[in-house]
Amino acid sequence: xxxxxxxxxxxxxxxxxxxxxxxxxxxxxxxxxxxxxxxxxxxxxxxxxxxxxxxxxxxxxxxxxxxxxxxxxxxxxxxxxxxxxxxxxxxxxxxxxxxxxxxxxxxxxxxxxxxxxxxxxxxxxxxxxxxxxxxx
Amino acid sequence: xxxxxxxxxxxxxxxxxxxxxxxxxxxxxxxxxxxxxxxxxxxxxxxxxxxxxxxxxxxxxxxxxxxxxxxxxxxxxxxxxxxxxxxxxxxxxxxxxxxxxxxxxxxxxxxxxxxxxxxxxxxxxxxxxxxxxxxxxxxxxxxxxxxxxxxxxxxxxxxxxxxxxxxxxxxxxxxxxxxxxxxxxxxxxxxxxxxxxxxxxxxxxxxxxxxxxxxxxxxxxxxxxxxxxxxxxxxxxxxxxxxxxxxxxxxxxxxxxxxxxxxxxxxxxxxxxxxxxxxxxxxxxxxxxxxxxxxxxxxxxxxxxxxxxxxxxxxxxxxxxxxxxxxxxxxxxxxxxxxxxxxxxxxxxxxxxxxxxxxxxxxxxxxxxxxxxxxxxxxxxxxxxx
Numbered sequence: 133x134x135x136x137x138x139x140x141x142x143x144x145x146x147x148x149x150x151x152x153x154x155x156x157x158x159x160x161x162x163x164x165x166x167x168x169x170x171x172x173x174x175x176x177x178x179x180x181x182x183x184x185x186x187x188x189x190x191x192x193x194x195x196x197x198x199x200x201x202x203x204x205x206x207x208x209x210x211x212x213x214x215x216x217x218x219x220x221x222x223x224x225x226x227x228x229x230x231x232x233x234x235x236x237x238x239x240x241x242x243x244x245x246x247x248x249x250x251x252x253x254x255x256x257x258x259x260x261x262x263x264x265x266x267x268x
Numbered sequence: 269x270x271x272x273x274x275x276x277x278x279x280x281x282x283x284x285x286x287x288x289x290x291x292x293x294x295x296x297x298x299x300x301x302x303x304x305x306x307x308x309x310x311x312x313x314x315x316x317x318x319x320x321x322x323x324x325x326x327x328x329x330x331x332x333x334x335x336x337x338x339x340x341x342x343x344x345x346x347x348x349x350x351x352x353x354x355x356x357x358x359x360x361x362x363x364x365x366x367x368x369x370x371x372x373x374x375x376x377x378x379x380x381x382x383x384x385x386x387x388x389x390x391x392x393x394x395x396x397x398x399x400x401x402x403x404x405x406x407x408x409x410x411x412x413x414x415x416x417x418x419x420x421x422x423x424x425x426x427x428x429x430x431x432x433x434x435x436x437x438x439x440x441x442x443x444x445x446x447x448x449x450x451x452x453x454x455x456x457x458x459x460x461x462x463x464x465x466x467x468x469x470x471x472x473x474x475x476x477x478x479x480x481x482x483x484x485x486x487x488x489x490x491x492x493x494x495x496x497x498x499x500x501x502x503x504x505x506x507x508x509x510x511x512x513x514x515x516x517x518x519x520x521x522x523x524x525x526x527x528x529x530x531x532x533x534x535x536x537x538x539x540x541x542x543x544x545x546x547x548x549x550x551x552x553x554x555x556x557x558x559x560x561x562x563x564x565x566x567x568x569x570x571x572x573x574x575x576x577x578x579x580x581x582x583x584x585x586x587x588x589x590x591x592x593x594x595x596x597x598x599x600x601x602x603x604x605x606x607x608x609x610x611x612x613x614x615x616x617x618x619x620x621x622x623x624x625x626x627x628x629x630x631x632x633x634x635x636x637x638x639x640x641x642x643x644x645x646x647x648x649x650x651x652x653x654x
Contacts, residue, residue, distance in 0.1 A: 143400060164400070164401050170511070170516070190419060190520075191415040191416070191418045191419035191422070191520075192415070192418060193411050193414035193415055193418055193466045193467050193468075193469070194466060194467050195406060195407075195408055195410075195411050195466055196464070196465065196466065197386075197387075197390060197408065197410070197465065197466075198387065198390070198406055198408065199387055199388075199390040199391035199394055199403075199406065199408055200387040200388050200390070200391045201391075202406040203387065205406065208406060210405055210406060210407055210411050210415070211415070212415050212419070212514065212515055212520070219515070220514075220515035220516075220520070221401075221515055222398075222401060222402045222405055222407060222415075222513065222514070222515045223405050224405050224406060235418070235419070235422050246404055246405065246406070247404065247406070256404065258404065258405075260405075
């Protein structure tokens with residue numbers, strides 16, 4: 133179990149802050165970050181890029197039969213979020229009833245508990261998305 | 269490059285084989301194929317399998333199965349490409365024979381899923397997706413397909429029941445296949461009433477998990493008549509890949525790897541979709557049938573379900589699919605499925621498909637999909653009139 137700590141720790145910028153990369157050559161904004169730009173195959177180091185965390189629901193579904201480690205949250209809604217900068221991200225939706233979700237719903241990133249591993253295991257935190265507050 | 273043919277086929281019934289372990293299932297299919305081909309030895313064995321490590325705690329299947337089947341000593345290795353593992357094993361076997369490095373080669377697919385149940389099996393299947401960026405969010409394999417189907421329905425203004433034809437056709441054909449897991453037809457009302465697994469995917473959109481094994485024997489076409497008068501030629505063998513995750517696809521509603529592998533296969537065979545007499549596609553979920561038909565050139569974008577609606581996919585239709593029940597009714601023992609498709613295609617081309625026989629079948633195509641579309645393997649087979 134202890135070896136799994138590094139696996140989550142090394143993704144902290146992505147999980148907690150939604151940090152991706154931007155290709156210096158073609159300006160493609162990427163999340164998750166990659167070593168090679170999938171658009172122009174450029175191998176040069178990619179500067180970090182801070183995504184705003186805002187986007188809209190591209191697609192969604194509700195999981196009733198969860199995998200090991202996710203039972204306590206079920207049923208939960210997972211979605212593809214279209215970030216306002218372009219990329220799609222897979223994440224759970226939170227702070228919204230499953231039946232109120234629809235394609236096009238404006239959402240924003242928040243940090244939540246992603247997974248538990250029993251009494252003594254890790255609790256993994258990371259991004260989820262909730263409906264954007266509407267300002268009058 | 270040498271021309272390659274299939275000289276033997278074998279399969280176990282698909283289902284819950286509580287009394288047979290992974291190695292026994294593998295042996296049953298392998299022995300049947302060797303008997304069918306009249307061979308007692310082979311140069312190599314390629315084993316397609318996805319989950320033996322996770323479910324059975326068993327890696328290293330090459331020597332395990334070779335030894336258990338009386339082939340101790342031969343070259344034997346496992347090939348893994350999620351649900352496309354079996355077609356990937358066939359691809360390796362094909363390369364072995366076509367290259368001239370090997371003469372008689374066995375491609376086997378085997379999966380033992382019922383030794384584990386529920387959440388751990390769900391987690392095992394999800395390992396075909398991106399662990400760090402999809403699976404960590406509690407995604408399941410069904411959920412990934414549901415995300416695709418939900419968007420597809422939105423984009424093309426479809427209802428759930430527009431997909432019913434795929435499941436109805438699969439079950440109708442499964443009724444004629446003694447090796448199918450489900451041999452009962454279903455009605456449209458059953459489809460509409462089936463309970464939701466992950467909205468909009470209902471139970472009757474989804475293929476069942478199962479145990480099973482299927483195998484084929486390959487040799488150079490010029491030697492095929494030494495073994496059988498029923499040889500079936502592999503006219504094309506093509507693999508293409510896409511991003512592992514759905515969110516990284518250029519268009520999540522388009523199976524780019526299906527288009528790429530089908531295009532390559534058509535080019536190798538010198539044919540087009542209009543020449544294909546039947547198509548064993550990867551109907552793990554009904555939406556995958558629509559996407560596969562579109563990307564492989566049988567339907568325009570967004571119109572894959574029209575073929576089901578208009579009866580074009582049934583045995584007498586323009587492009588019969590899942591002619592022996594498909595993943596939906598025959599069952600989906602994931603790492604074996606690709607070779608069930610091939611065994612069934614060979615049955616069709618030999619004229620051995622019984623009540624499911626496609627009249628005058630001469631060219632058949634199979635397409636095996638790994639993950640949500642990241643590995644897609646297309647083969648085209650031709651009846652060889654010796």
